[in-house]
Amino acid sequence: MNRTLLIIICVAAWALSCAQNPAMPGARPFRMGFTPWPYEFTAVAVERTYSFIAAHGDIISHHLDNGVPWDEMLTNGAFPAPVEKEIADRLSRKRSGQKIFLSLNPLELDRRNLAGYWNTATQMPLAGLWKSRSFSDSNVITAYINYCRKMIDRFQPDYMAYTIEANVGFSNTNDALFTNYLVLASNVYTTLKSAYPALPVMLTIVAADFNDGFEELKPLDEKLLQFSDFVAVSTYPYFDPDNAPQIADTARIKSGWLKEIAALAPAKPFAIAETGFIAETYDSLGLMIPANSKWQADYINLLYRELTDLNAVFAVWFVPQDYDKGSKQLASMGIPAYDYWRDTGLLDGTGTARPSLTVWDEWYRLPKSR
Numbered sequence: 001m002n003r004t005l006l007i008i009i010c011v012a013a014w015a016l017s018c019a020q021n022p023a024m025p026g027a028r029p030f031r032m033g034f035t036p037w038p039y040e041f042t043a044v045a046v047e048r049t050y051s052f053i054a055a056h057g058d059i060i061s062h063h064l065d066n067g068v069p070w071d072e073m074l075t076n077g078a079f080p081a082p083v084e085k086e087i088a089d090r091l092s093r094k095r096s097g098q099k100i101f102l103s104l105n106p107l108e109l110d111r112r113n114l115a116g117y118w119n120t121a122t123q124m125p126l127a128g129l130w131k132s133r134s135f136s137d138s139n140v141i142t143a144y145i146n147y148c149r150k151m152i153d154r155f156q157p158d159y160m161a162y163t164i165e166a167n168v169g170f171s172n173t174n175d176a177l178f179t180n181y182l183v184l185a186s187n188v189y190t191t192l193k194s195a196y197p198a199l200p201v202m203l204t205i206v207a208a209d210f211n212d213g214f215e216e217l218k219p220l221d222e223k224l225l226q227f228s229d230f231v232a233v234s235t236y237p238y239f240d241p242d243n244a245p246q247i248a249d250t251a252r253i254k255s256g257w258l259k260e261i262a263a264l265a266p267a268k269p270f271a272i273a274e275t276g277f278i279a280e281t282y283d284s285l286g287l288m289i290p291a292n293s294k295w296q297a298d299y300i301n302l303l304y305r306e307l308t309d310l311n312a313v314f315a316v317w318f319v320p321q322d323y324d325k326g327s328k329q330l331a332s333m334g335i336p337a338y339d340y341w342r343d344t345g346l347l348d349g350t351g352t353a354r355p356s357l358t359v360w361d362e363w364y365r366l367p368k369s370r
Contacts, residue, residue, distance in 0.1 A: 022305070024362065027369035030307050031099055031314040032360070033057035035274070036090070039349065040325040050093045052320050052347070056357070056364060059099040061316040062090055062155060063274070065164055067118035068106065070130050073143040079150070080119040087154055101316060102157035103204070103273065105164040106135065106144050106184060112169030112177060114140065136183035144184065145191050152196060159314065160196075161273060162188050163203035165234050167220040182223060189227040200313075202228040204273040207235040207261055213242040214260055225265045230313065232273040233261055236341070237299075238282075238289055248278050248291035250298040258306050272315035275303065276344030279354055280322075284339055291343070297355040304363050317346070317360075324349035 034053045038045040053060055069080050079087065094100070108115050109123060114135065116123035133140050148162055163185065170178035185203065192201045205221050208214060225231060237257060238248035262270045279296040282289040307315055322345040327337035343349075346357040 024366065025305075025308050026366070028304065028308060028363055028366045029369045030271075030304075030312040031057075031059040031368070032317075032364050033059035033061060033099075033101075033314065034317050034320045035061045035063045036093075037063075037319055037323065038326060039321040039323045039345070039347075039351075041329050045326075048351075049320055054095045054098065056320075056346075056360065058097065058364075058368075059101055059158075059314050059316070060094075061101040061103065061274070061318075062157075063103045063164070063318075064151075065103070065105050065109065066122035067116040067124065068104075068144060068147050069118050070126070070140075070143050071117075073147040073150070074139055076146045076150075082120055083118055087151075091155065099159070099314070100155055100157040101159045101161070101273075101314065102151060102155045103161040103164050104148060104151060106140070106188075107163060107166070107169065107181075110169055111165050134180045135177070136180040141184055141187045145188055148188060148192060149195060152192070152199065157199070159200045159202070159230070159271070160192070161202050161204050161232060162192065164273075165206050166203045166224050167205040167217050168209050170220060173219050173223055178220070178223075182227075185224070185227040193229075200229045200269070202230040202232045202271075204232040204234050205261075207233050207237065207257060208239075208241055210239065211241055213240070214257070218264070221261070221264055225268070228265075228268070230269050230271050231262055231265050232271045233258065234274045235272065236276055236344075238278050238291060246287065246289040248282075248289050249295050250302050253299075253302065256306075258310060262310050269313045270307075270310045271313045272303070272307065274316050274318045276318045276341055277356075278341075278343045279345075279348070279356065280343040282340065282343070293354045293356065296344075297359045300356055300359045300363070317344075319344045321345040321347035321351060322349040 034057055036049050036053060038049045069083055072078065072080060106115050114126065114133065117126055152160060170181070189201060203224055205224060237253045239246055243252055277296045277299040278289065278291040279293040281291050303315070319341055322343050324342065327339055327342050330337040346360055347353055
């Protein structure tokens, strides 16, 4: 091989490497953090999870998809003792300088019906008149506004979502449940903005779900974003309803998948309310999604480069560590384990760091640009 040809090959290889691994930006505009979802439901696991969040993040997401203490909130009374304990436990672990993103939900886990009752357990079946009340019922609106205000006063959040994944459960903009939900959203948003004018108040939307992609959800999104200060997105792009068969490879993620959502309300700040990417193949319930730890690490780079372009405010990775042990605990109690998200941790089920944590920390060490 002559010298000139060797030089050409080396330069081409270097250029290809740079194209595949572009230089890190000099700063990140967004905060990075997690929810305190533990890998196991023990006191030790909870403490370790909070410690991990403090070491690797500057925002914590308190994602309370637990239902609502409807009876108590209708009269603006005190929280039930179990709810009060949950709040106190979370607040006792706040770290200095850590921003808080508080997410509440008037929707049930199906994202279509009224949330269950939160007292001695989460999402308990509704009783009495609550079973027949709609989102637009004045009692529901009053109780939910009281709940939101009490939670804001307790958590003192920097960002607040009053609905989680508001676009998932409704079939279209003519869905009667959606029409009723918009009445609730309008009242809650307007009241909270009046009471807390400096607090960013929002609802969150999914980028895609198991059935619908961006285009199908767009009409719902356009209606919903009227009642949101941010475009706050939930995205788990290892599943794409428009791109079968499913493979958790970042090369298959639609280019600009977040930019097209941000463009729905370009004047509003953008944030990732929750995200994750599996590092192990998912094979359950008739669905198989090949995955590996390299693709997960690649996803973090892809995500954060797009968020840098969007000048995003924050990004929340939902699961710090795989919850293999927690999944078994839930299954033993007959509780759905939601294993679809189980292997999205930056630590695997044994607590061993994945390559994604190295990539995460490279971004986390960047100075904040705002």
